[in-house]
Amino acid sequence: MVRIADVAKMANVSTATVSRVISNAGTVKKETAEKVLEAIKELNYQPNMLARQLRRSETKTILVVVPDITNTFFSAVLRGIESVAIENGYQVLLGDARNDVESETSFLTILGQKKADGLILLTARTDQKILEDLSQDYPVVLACEYYEGSKLPTVSIDNVSSARKATEYLISLNHKRIGHISGPLNIVVGRDRCRGFHQAMAQHGLSVDPSLVQEGEFSFESGFNLMMKFLSLENPPTALFAGNDEMAMGAIKAAKSKGLRVPEDLSVVGFDDIQFASIFEPALTTVAQPTFDMGQKAMRLLLKLIKDEELEKDQFILPDQLIVRESCKELTIEE
Structure with missing residues (x-):
């Protein structure tokens, strides 16, 4: 067709x-x-004239689908989306996919039922072709997550370079035996942050012990459990880069449960800079994403699509920042 x-x-x-x-x-x-x-x-x-006729009947509602509503990272993105939506007379309908592909895909029918004028996805687990086909008839924007090689309008950061930066910070503190708890590797951000970790280690001539790279679930529990696994090794890591802040906090909890001190005995870097990261003990060193700006940009892109305005470009990479706090310390090299 x-x-x-x-x-x-x-x-x-x-x-x-x-x-x-x-x-x-x-x-x-x-x-x-x-x-x-x-x-x-x-x-x-x-x-598809039927789809076009349906689109002309505005609901002044946009749908936002998040992978997990309990993950506080997405609250700031949602605030950014809502600030632009309200300013333009739109209300936001929120869908929680609960980290389930079928649930995520089921929300797409809301566009066909004309219950929303457009869709912003903060998750990218749906089959890429399904989403690209949908975008031919309805306004669709991706934020935070993305598809490799897709032309769908997308707002994100460069997760590979961000993870590389986080790992290089630990290397600059003389750490060589560095562990990594990744996010789910069936998600592009999980893969890209893991890729950035490996790139940094390779570029500095450091070998990666396969036992020190484990796949987590972006949850506090997975960070705790996998850190306990690292600590059971004969030669545990002196530093850890976790794929998000929740896993980093879980890892720190595990280290403390074993009588270790952070950062004296273990340095930890997270990712996302969720609100709790700055008040956690110790305050977490992490990669901050411009969450509010990402939400605003995604909503502005969606409005252009709703109005059939031409986009100057469809891929936006926003800047991130390494926030240095109290969870890392330079490793003393014994002579």
């Missing part, structure tokens, strides 16, 4: 431009419109 994306590719324009030509919006240059119409004719493209 020929899709609007196929027409856009042949005419060398965006899908939004094709949409404006089809709806006769009158805001497209004559030469561009002619290229689009020629591509439509050559490909025999049949627009």
Whole structure:
């Protein structure tokens, strides 16, 4: 079946431009419109008029799907989304996927039922093709997570370089035996943060002990359990990079339960800079994401799609920052 994306590719324009030509919006240059119409004719493209008619009936509601509502990281992103939504007369409908692919995918039907004008996904576990097909008829934006190689409008950070930066900080403190508790490796951010850890170790000529790299679940419990596993080794790590703050806090709890001191006996770096990170004891060194800005940017992108406005670009990488607090200490090298 020929899709609007196929027409856009042949005419060398965006899908939004094709949409404006089809709806006769009158805001497209004559030469561009002619290229689009020629591509439509050559490909025999049949627009999904039912979907277009449904989209014209506005609900002034947008749907935001989060992977896990109990993860406080997403609250700041949601505040950013809501601030722009309210400013533009929209309300936010929240869906909690509970880290389940089927639950995440089930929320997509809300667009087809015309209960929302657009969708912002803060998770990317749904089959990529399903989401890309949906985006041909409805406004869809990804934030925080992403698909590798996708053209879906996306707002995120560079998780590989951020993880590399966190690991290099531990290396700069003379740590060589560094453990890593990753997030789920079926999620791109889990894989990318793990990749950044390995890159930093390799670039500094440090070997990675496979027993010191374990896959967690982005939960406090998995951080605790996997740190206990590390501590049972004959030669445990002197430092740990955890794929998120909750796992880092779980790891610190495990270390304390074994009578270890953080950072004197173990240095720990987390990721996300959730609100609790600064008041945890010790205050957690972590990578801060611009969560509020990510939410605002994602909502502004969605509004452009809802209004059929052309996007200047569709991939936005926002800056992160390593926040140094009290959970790391330089390792004294014995002569």
